Amino acid sequence: MxxxxxxxxxxxxxxxxxxxxxxxxxxxxxxxxxxxxxxxxxxxxxxxxxxxxxxxxxxxxxxxxxxxxxxxxxxxxxxxxxxxxxxxxxxxxxxxxxxxxxxxLLKGEHVYLWKDRLLSGAAPDGEAAKVGGLLGRLHAVSSRTDFDRSAFRNRDDFHALRLEPYLSFTAGRHPDLAMRINGLAEALHGSDQVLVHGDVSPKNILVRDGTPILLDAECATMGDASFDLAFCLNHLVLKALHMPTNRDALCAEAQSLWNAYAPHVCWEAAADLEARTVALLPALMLARVDGKSPVEYLDETGRRRVRTLSRPLIAEPAATISDFIDILKKQARHQ
The missing domain is CATH 3.30.200.20 (Phosphorylase Kinase; domain 1)
Structure with a gap:
């Protein structure tokens, strides 16, 4: 120290x-x-x-x-x-x-980090649905006209912390997809529908007595709800690719997250938000192997697998989360 x-x-x-x-x-x-x-x-x-x-x-x-x-x-x-x-x-x-x-300080025998549980191979305990419901409630409240946005007018900080290191930097490494990836970044930078946490990752979610506790909100800004959804879903699908024996369970968790979140969407059509989420998801997948913050648990074989799945889906996104998961499973079976 x-x-x-x-x-x-x-x-x-x-x-x-x-x-x-x-x-x-x-x-x-x-x-x-x-x-x-x-x-x-x-x-x-x-x-x-x-x-x-x-x-x-x-x-x-x-x-x-x-x-x-x-x-x-x-x-x-x-x-x-x-x-x-x-x-x-x-x-x-x-x-x-x-x-x-x-x-x-959150501690105790009934407290665990969601990321540790996922990587341990333990069977899911409904964490994703609880996180989806929590995100939905927070986004819905922040979409109200009387919500005080004054502390979150910081989209340039969000650009520095998320859009540049994850999307813009990755676009530079994949010139053939740069127009598409940069377009996603520009759309995110221009949105201010809900209060976005910006780092909804299993490494930032402690579970205490079955209740998820969300931490590390230094990227918080008014933005597009699709970012929080895609960011969290990204971690689930990357681990599904990384851990074949748990693939079906992790894919089911990804679907459960969206299913629990969707009923809270009151600021736009849920189908529109879902479409933006599945369009952003493969770009964030690619960012976690070729951006400034690569995940630590994938080897070169795993990184190639992510590129093989994500690149076509950036060019031509899936229509729904369910469709995305079906594509992931089909491709994984042939690798």
Missing amino acids: SQDLAERCAELVAELGLANPGTDVRIRPLTGGVASDIAVVETEQRDVVVKFALAKLKVAEDWFAPVHRNRAEYAWLKFAHDTCPANAPKIFGRSEALQGFAME
Whole structure:
């Protein structure tokens, strides 16, 4: 742990009144994220998680983003906790000067990370449907005319964190698909229908007593609901390709996510949103092998498999999620 992180942690909990100034606190850095410094801080009052945004992300490619995105993340967590209290951590305050905040430490024998469970090969326990329902509720509330959008007018941050590293960068590596991929990015940049989380990934979803808790909202912005849907579905279908023995179960989870989400769509026709989701999904698949943030569990054979599936579907998208899944299964059987 760097001295700088230790000092920032101690200063933050003191500023937020979570520890007395000068009081010794125990700090344990957490690993796994690329966009922030995160640590557990043990104080006399309580144990909390603190998070500070990084200007340069921890990836091989040059990837920069403004640290003030920490403000939007905190606002998203507050919105989610106010809307669905069981599905978001408690928050304990934020420092504008330090660009950091403190939140509840989620732990216990009945808490697990959804990504770990998926990669372990364990049978799904209905997590995808619960996540789909949660996303649907949050998107629906944020689509209302009385929703306060003031904290989420940050589409340029979303471009820096998601559109450029995932879509624009990938388009540069696949010139024959560049027009199509860049078109998807431009459409996403121009949308402001609902509050988008921006990183709905199994690595950011803890399950506590059967209830999903969504974390890491530093990409939060007003945008297109299809991004959150496609981003999460992407992780399920990539793991379905990676884990043949669990393929049918993971594909069923992907369909369950959409089935649970769709009844909440009240701001447009659900079929229109589904079509945009399946158009974006293969581009995000390709981005996770050829973009700035490749998934760590695919070898070169797995990456080739993803390219073989995703490239034709970028050029000619499937009509529905069900159709997409059928194509995935058919191709996987012949590989």
